[in-house]
Amino acid sequence: MTASLTGRTSREGATADRRPRRGEGTSLRDLVIALPWIAPALLLILGVVIFPAGVMFYNSTRDISQSGVDRGPAGFENFQSLLDFAPIWGVLARTLVWVVVVVVLTVLISLALAQLLDKAFPGRQLVRMAVIIPWAASVVMTTLVVYYGLDPFYGIINEVLVNVGVIETPYGWTKNAPSAFAWSIAIAVFVSLPFTTYTILAGLQTVPAEVLEAARMDGAGRTRTYFSVILPQLRSALAVAILINIINVFNSLPILKVMTGSIPGYEADTIMTLIFKYIQTDHRIDVASALSVVGFVIVLAIVAVYVRVVRPMREV
Amino acid sequence: MTTARARRYTADQVPLRSVILRMVVGLLVLLFFVAPYVVMLVSSLKSKREILRVPPTFLPEEWHPENYVTMWSTPETPLVQNLISTIIIAVCATLLVLAVALPAAYYTARFRFPGRMVFLFLVIVTQMLQPAVLTSGLFREFQFLGISDTWFAMILINAAFNLSFAVWIMHSFFAGVPKEVDEAAQLDGAGKWTVLTRINLPLVWPGIVTAIVFTFVSCWNEFAASLVILSTAGNQPLSVALTKFVGQYATSWHYVFGVSIVAIIPVVILFMLIEKRLVGGLTAGSVK
Numbered sequence: 001m002t003a004s005l006t007g008r009t010s011r012e013g014a015t016a017d018r019r020p021r022r023g024e025g026t027s028l029r030d031l032v033i034a035l036p037w038i039a040p041a042l043l044l045i046l047g048v049v050i051f052p053a054g055v056m057f058y059n060s061t062r063d064i065s066q067s068g069v070d071r072g073p074a075g076f077e078n079f080q081s082l083l084d085f086a087p088i089w090g091v092l093a094r095t096l097v098w099v100v101v102v103v104v105l106t107v108l109i110s111l112a113l114a115q116l117l118d119k120a121f122p123g124r125q126l127v128r129m130a131v132i133i134p135w136a137a138s139v140v141m142t143t144l145v146v147y148y149g150l151d152p153f154y155g156i157i158n159e160v161l162v163n164v165g166v167i168e169t170p171y172g173w174t175k176n177a178p179s180a181f182a183w184s185i186a187i188a189v190f191v192s193l194p195f196t197t198y199t200i201l202a203g204l205q206t207v208p209a210e211v212l213e214a215a216r217m218d219g220a221g222r223t224r225t226y227f228s229v230i231l232p233q234l235r236s237a238l239a240v241a242i243l244i245n246i247i248n249v250f251n252s253l254p255i256l257k258v259m260t261g262s263i264p265g266y267e268a269d270t271i272m273t274l275i276f277k278y279i280q281t282d283h284r285i286d287v288a289s290a291l292s293v294v295g296f297v298i299v300l301a302i303v304a305v306y307v308r309v310v311r312p313m314r315e316v
Numbered sequence: 317m318t319t320a321r322a323r324r325y326t327a328d329q330v331p332l333r334s335v336i337l338r339m340v341v342g343l344l345v346l347l348f349f350v351a352p353y354v355v356m357l358v359s360s361l362k363s364k365r366e367i368l369r370v371p372p373t374f375l376p377e378e379w380h381p382e383n384y385v386t387m388w389s390t391p392e393t394p395l396v397q398n399l400i401s402t403i404i405i406a407v408c409a410t411l412l413v414l415a416v417a418l419p420a421a422y423y424t425a426r427f428r429f430p431g432r433m434v435f436l437f438l439v440i441v442t443q444m445l446q447p448a449v450l451t452s453g454l455f456r457e458f459q460f461l462g463i464s465d466t467w468f469a470m471i472l473i474n475a476a477f478n479l480s481f482a483v484w485i486m487h488s489f490f491a492g493v494p495k496e497v498d499e500a501a502q503l504d505g506a507g508k509w510t511v512l513t514r515i516n517l518p519l520v521w522p523g524i525v526t527a528i529v530f531t532f533v534s535c536w537n538e539f540a541a542s543l544v545i546l547s548t549a550g551n552q553p554l555s556v557a558l559t560k561f562v563g564q565y566a567t568s569w570h571y572v573f574g575v576s577i578v579a580i581i582p583v584v585i586l587f588m589l590i591e592k593r594l595v596g597g598l599t600a601g602s603v604k
Contacts, residue, residue: 134349154369247444272449299449
């Protein structure tokens with residue numbers, strides 16, 4: 001009797017007002033009733049996200065042979081061999097450059113794009129649809145067409161660059177690390193623009209027309225209105241866009257894999273591509289795990305910032 | 317507010333000059349975003365000899381639509397199997413996400429229970445995680461379980477990492493259904509499951525479609541985990557298979573682009589269908 005009563009009030013507590021009254025929905029019975037509904041999701045998250053994370057942390061402290069045999073504890077040797085690996089500092093610095101440059105360029109261009117797509121003009125819907133394409137399309141495939149275009153002999157981008165006079169003769173952009181890395185940044189910006197632009201666009205649509213009207217009445221020019229009225233209103237949209245982009249760009253593998261994968265050495269690697277070189281080329285799953293742990297901790301730190309700044313839980 | 321915004325945009329208040337300027341800039345933006353895909357389409361219709369010609373041609377001198385038939389038997393990789401892998405992994409992962417996320421989203425939106433906030437927090441955190449950074453752990457786990465290099469492993473991975481997004485978007489839709497609707501049905505003696513399937517599902521349908529499309533497209537394009545988990549060529553999805561063409565002596569680029577076009581068009585159409593809800597989904601209520 002008491003139990004069924006609690007069950008019912010918990011339902012009402014959940015929907016009637018957002019703050020549960022004391023003692024509602026906190027009994028063990030409520031959890032038991034809830035389990036069949038949430039257990040499958042919980043199981044999948046625990047088994048395929050949390051558990052492998054644990055395996056990864058564990059493996060980072062083990063000595064694992066190239067064929068995958070666990071040869072016992074290794075302490076911090078795997079981390080030490082990362083530190084002893086001479087190109088690691090370049091890789092870390094490049095990861096920072098990769099994330100910062102891509103995200104900054106993406107956000108700046110998206111701010112301008114969103115401004116255009118927010119204005120009314122014939123054909124706007126068509127432009128919006130075009131902007132979506134790189135978002136839906138496979139990043140591997142988008143990268144492949146650019147890679148082909150940059151070929152020094154039959155590449156169509158080289159041909160265009162020569163025709164418009166940017167360069168005199170076709171150049172092997174994808175044959176050396178710095179230029180391949182620079183083009184990878186361009187591709188990463190290109191594929192990040194749709195999500196960022198749409199997020200800012202959603203933010204722009206929350207700016208009340210009255211506020212813009214008031215700014216005009218007060219004699220604020222366009223630039224002034226944008227920087228003092230519109231931009232501050234975009235704060236939460238920008239926070240979301242920037243943080244999700246940081247995560248995505250940090251985790252990005254396909255662009256650099258395609259563009260710089262065939263260049264020998266480590267002059268174009270980020271943490272993420274180096275992890276995959278350790279796994280696939282060197283078959284060093286233990287060192288790969290150690291580097292993954294470093295990457296994982298960085299991602300968690302970004303997520304912590306996300307949860308603090310954006311507070312996605314506030315309306316739950 | 318809506319009318320005020322609409323008025324601001326009507327043609328009589330915006331000078332014709334700025335409308336034309338916007339159209340011109342809009343056209344340039346459109347061209348910029350479709351350019352790579354136009355190059356793909358046009359190049360997919362060239363002959364192998366023409367696509368490797370120095371200097372390159374912009375439009376094919378001879379059009380070869382039959383590439384779309386012959387490309388499937390190219391020797392680099394078993395493309396037909398790769399396409400089947402892509403479809404099976406994406407479809408099964410999407411169904412699994414739906415089966416698992418729908419009840420969780422409904423229950424957390426409607427009822428309270430101990431650990432609810434912990435569960436939702438876990439969902440938020442996993443939404444920010446991607447397979448790439450966990451690949452070494454996933455690889456070892458599935459190797460140990462003996463299901464490495466199987467579609468099943470990739471279905472689990474894709475489902476797990478897209479689950480949180482689906483839970484969030486559907487959660488917010490369920491939360492938008494007035495509780496009176498549920499209560500009325502309960503008074504009529506309907507159980508929780510009946511209330512969900514008969515009463516709520518028709519109302520939150522747009523949210524479910526958004527979740528399905530987003531999950532499907534993301535699984536369709538997954539690359540990092542497949543690269544390591546799936547070692548047999550025939551098991552790999554198209555995203556992984558196509559990278560094998562890079563660095564060949566004379567790459568069959570026309571086939572690479574033909575396959576790309578076939579793989580890209582369906583997901584672009586799906587995304588265009590949910591264009592209005594793309595943002596709300598990904599940012600899960602943090603942008604209003």
